[in-house]
Amino acid sequence: MRKMIEGSRAVAEAAGLCRPDVISAYPITPQTHIVEELSQMVADGDINAEYVRVESEHSAASVCLGAVAAGSRAYSATTSQGLLLMAEVLYNIAGMRLPLVITAVNRAVSAPLSIWNDHQDTMALRDTGWLQLYAENNQEVLDMHFQAYKISEDDRVLLPVMVCMDGFILTHTYETVDMPTQEAVDAFLPRYDPLYRLDPEDPYTLGAYAGPEMYQEVRYELQRDALASKAVVKEVARDFQAAFGRWMGDVIDRYRCDDAETVFIALGSVVGTLKDWVDARREQGEKVGVLKLRCYRPFPLEELREALAKAKQVVVVEKAVGVGGYGIVAGEIRAALYGQASTPPVSCAIAGLGGRDVTFETLDEMLKRARGGESDFFAGLRTELLEAS
Secondary structure, eight states, X not given: OEEEEEHHHHHHHHHHHXXXXXXXXXXXXXXXXXXXXXXXXXXXXXXXXXXXXXXSHHHHHHHHHHHHHTTOOEXXXXXXXXXXXXXXXXXXXXXXXXXXXXXXXXXXXXXXXXXXXXXXXXXXXXXXXOEEEEOSSHHHHHHHHHHHHHHHTSTTTOOOEEEEEETTTTTTOEEEEEOOOHHHHHHHSXXXXXXXXXXXXXXXXXXXXXXXXXXXXHHHHHHHHHHHHHHHHHHHHHHHHHHHOOOOOSSEEEEXXXXXXXXXXXOTTHHHHHHHHHHHHHHTTOOEEEEEESEEESOOHHHHHHHTTTOSEEEEEESXXXXXXXXXXXXXXXXXXXXXXXXXXXXXXXXXXXXXXXXXXXXXXXXXXXXXXXXXXXXXXXXXXXXXX
């Protein structure tokens, strides 16, 4: 059914269609509308789930951990400081190989306090063992939830998934989306049938103590299976297209890249702006294109190498900063391309922090500075606000 709906409420409806048994979350801007709507849906009997009210995001993640360990399908959502508060439990969930989906609403982290969008929160947790999918628009974030559960619960994966969406830009924007029926979702995503569960009749433990003689092997298996999950991400994307007729890429998606000399790489909603900018630049004769990282974990190394084989220049639009180091995504792109037969220069352009608009002018600046040989820089800075040195 096609409907005009706010992004947060589209996510709530999508989560409900996945038939979670347990929902636990703590409200925090700009995630609040998601869990507010879900609590109302549970209260109205539209979802047959237990909604657990908690005192913090740490507790919300802990409730979901226990629910999944006991054999239930669970769901949560959070953002920014709340996501960071969950960090201890998120490592446990991945290490215990528990399938779970949370919506991570991207928001800047303190200090200074900001409720606006960037990617510093989820980038800080990229090494937890959670898979990470980044949505360009509300239709994509809606569809990602169905795919995320199918990926997470696959016996070849058994890893949790973050569906990342830009706060306010997507959560509070009304867009037209195609909302599937419950019957269609049920056909695509069967009821959760856990491979393992905590059961008093068949007792065992999860996440027990591991000494030096075995800890490394457990982490090796986590890394091995996280990397191997890329094949499942692709398979599920194809299955989703066959079931619903929509395709937005699997791990990456290319826009006007076939003959592009300069390729911009980005995650999330800024990809939409980039596509419009590329169209405008193409009309001026510029051979530019956009490569969207739809899946950041597992990292699409081979796909990036193939997609950038003919590029003469790469510009990574970073909505996070590795303070004291370099661009987070750009660093991984450089590592992926290192040693290839033809390695284009990779410029890291940090922009959009704390909700700063990434405009056509910002992108023009990135292109100019990258072509001028700059490799790491902030774009769109208001120099009049900087302290005199």
